Amino acid sequence: QILILDFGSQYTQLIARRVRELNVYCEIHPFNKVPAITPDIKGVILSGSPCSVRDQNSPTVDISAFSNVPVLGVCYGAQLIAHQQGGNVLPSQIREYGRAKLNTVNHANELLKEISLDTQVWMSHADTIASVPDTFEIIATTPSVAVAAYKVKNQKVWGIQFHPEVTHTTEGKNLLRNFVVHICGCNQDWTADQFVDTTIASLKARLGNDQVVMALSGGVDSTVAAILVHKAIGKNLHCIFVDNGLLRKNEFQQVLDSYQHMGLNIKGVDAKDKFYAALKDLTEPEAKRKAIGRTFIEVFDEEAHLISDVKWLGQGTIYPDVIESVSVNGPSQTIKSHHNVGGLPEKMKLKIVEPLNTLFKDEVRVVGKTLGIDPTILGRHPFPGPGLGIRILGDVTADKVRILQEVDAIFIGGLRDSGLYDKVWQAGAMLLPVQSVGVMGDERTYERVVSLRAVTSTDGMTADWAHLPYEFLANVSSDIINKVKGVNRVVYDISSKPPATIEWE
Numbered sequence: 001q002i003l004i005l006d007f008g009s010q011y012t013q014l015i016a017r018r019v020r021e022l023n024v025y026c027e028i029h030p031f032n033k034v035p036a037i038t039p040d041i042k043g044v045i046l047s048g049s050p051c052s053v054r055d056q057n058s059p060t061v062d063i064s065a066f067s068n069v070p071v072l073g074v075c076y077g078a079q080l081i082a083h084q085q086g087g088n089v090l091p092s093q094i095r096e097y098g099r100a101k102l103n104t105v106n107h108a109n110e111l112l113k114e115i116s117l118d119t120q121v122w123m124s125h126a127d128t129i130a131s132v133p134d135t136f137e138i139i140a141t142t143p144s145v146a147v148a149a150y151k152v153k154n155q156k157v158w159g160i161q162f163h164p165e166v167t168h169t170t171e172g173k174n175l176l177r178n179f180v181v182h183i184c185g186c187n188q189d190w191t192a193d194q195f196v197d198t199t200i201a202s203l204k205a206r207l208g209n210d211q212v213v214m215a216l217s218g219g220v221d222s223t224v225a226a227i228l229v230h231k232a233i234g235k236n237l238h239c240i241f242v243d244n245g246l247l248r249k250n251e252f253q254q255v256l257d258s259y260q261h262m263g264l265n266i267k268g269v270d271a272k273d274k275f276y277a278a279l280k281d282l283t284e285p286e287a288k289r290k291a292i293g294r295t296f297i298e299v300f301d302e303e304a305h306l307i308s309d310v311k312w313l314g315q316g317t318i319y320p321d322v323i324e325s326v327s328v329n330g331p332s333q334t335i336k337s338h339h340n341v342g343g344l345p346e347k348m349k350l351k352i353v354e355p356l357n358t359l360f361k362d363e364v365r366v367v368g369k370t371l372g373i374d375p376t377i378l379g380r381h382p383f384p385g386p387g388l389g390i391r392i393l394g395d396v397t398a399d400k401v402r403i404l405q406e407v408d409a410i411f412i413g414g415l416r417d418s419g420l421y422d423k424v425w426q427a428g429a430m431l432l433p434v435q436s437v438g439v440m441g442d443e444r445t446y447e448r449v450v451s452l453r454a455v456t457s458t459d460g461m462t463a464d465w466a467h468l469p470y471e472f473l474a475n476v477s478s479d480i481i482n483k484v485k486g487v488n489r490v491v492y493d494i495s496s497k498p499p500a501t502i503e504w505e
């Protein structure tokens with residue numbers, strides 16, 4: 001595997017994505033928690049960073065610890081190596097952000113083998129390597145960056161100022177392949193098939209005859225995780241699917257049916273009334289999230305106790321949730337508490353099994369496909385744990401849920417019928433806590449407003465509002481107003497994230 005050391009760049013996860021796309025396993029670790037360099041680590045990549053190596057407290061690492069394996073510094077990583085070995089890193093004279101072209105390329109160097117002259121690279125840095133010591137060989141330049149890439153002469157150490165991990169660097173993947181495959185000698189044998197085989201084998205060994213309990217949500221991650229555990233231990237996996245009364249229209253029954261169809265040992269629990277009671281009169285978003293999370297734990301705990309001798313709790317946690325991200329600006333402010341069931345493992349005193357905790361989201365989908373899971377489940381939009389509870393602004397009642405379910409079903413059904421569902425990353429409707437005046441026939445109406453939201457995104461961290469066709473929006477709007485009693489106005493949300501968030505609460 002390849003070890004990626006994170007210095008806080010926004011692109012670190014992308015480096016890992018690209019390496020994995022080469023069928024090479026890699027892990028990200030924070031720069032200040034370097035794991036032992038065991039023989040299975042074949043190379044190290046140092047990420048970029050928003051910091052400057054010239055600052056006293058900038059993140060650093062002693063690269064002599066990696067003398068047995070090849071090292072590639074990217075951007076800040078390259079500056080750090082140059083700085084440590086006697087080079088000069090200074091603020092750039094001109095802004096070096098965006099596309100550039102390599103106007104000299106040393107093709108004799110293994111890292112740049114078959115990288116075209118004039119190839120486009122992506123620059124994003126405020127400092128630049130002004131000079132390197134004699135022990136360095138410059139192997140690529142751009143018209144404005146004299147040290148675009150270097151090799152330390154008698155060490156297996158390279159540095160590149162540009163970002164090979166972003167797609168704007170046209171041949172970035174080839175460069176990473178040169179490093180990971182040709183220089184580090186990694187076998188390209190990390191595939192979904194291989195992941196499935198080794199994971200099932202290790203789950204069998206780890207879980208033996210133990211009983212495992214798992215909460216399923218109908219989402220991609222928990223479903224794929226459950227199928228893997230099920231393949232390993234069969235009926236010893238007990239799945240629970242809770243109807244919190246905040247799901248989409250008919251979703252509970254549909255999802256339950258599809259789980260049964262997959263052969264899972266699943267129990268559906270109707271806890272709608274408990275959730276509505278816990279939410280009664282709550283209007284503040286975080287208070288609602290807490291009430292939903294707490295009620296979920298209570299219901300799940302009660303159900304789990306009905307199964308005798310449970311030892312493990314299975315979870316669909318994925319890699320981005322476990323990467324310890326390096327926050328250079330101190331702890332970040334909690335905008336929304338997404339992890340609504342964080343207290344579950346502690347309360348239940350169970351051991352945790354998380355078969356997907358080394359995978360990125362799109363890798364989970366590929367594994368799901370390998371496992372033969374229905375593509376409609378694998379392609380589902382993300383849906384928040386608190387469900388419609390955070391899409392009904394203000395207090396939640398069963399009546400409001402029913403209205404919103406109808407609106408949501410028309411919108412999502414419309415997206416599917418028009419072939420737009422897979423073109424957006426997430427979509428849904430919000431029930432606003434306002435009424436507006438309208439006219440229907442000859443009568444004045446005074447009813448609710450709903451806002452439709454559809455976004456494009458890759459990871460939900462940033463998002464743009466989806467530019468859905470006007471014709472489509474017009475049809476959905478009149479369908480909603482004609483069919484959903486209690487709604488007389490539909491608006492479309494045209495805010496991107498940031499500054500808005502995807503959910504309204």
Ligand code: XMP
Nearest residue numbers: 336337338382383384385386460501502503
């Ligand atoms: P925001 O609204 O923060 O949403 O832009 C980003 C993504 O996270 C989902 N989301 C949640 N998921 N519990 C969840 O499991 C939550 O409390 C929660 N809040 C937001 C949201 O649907 C989007 O995909």
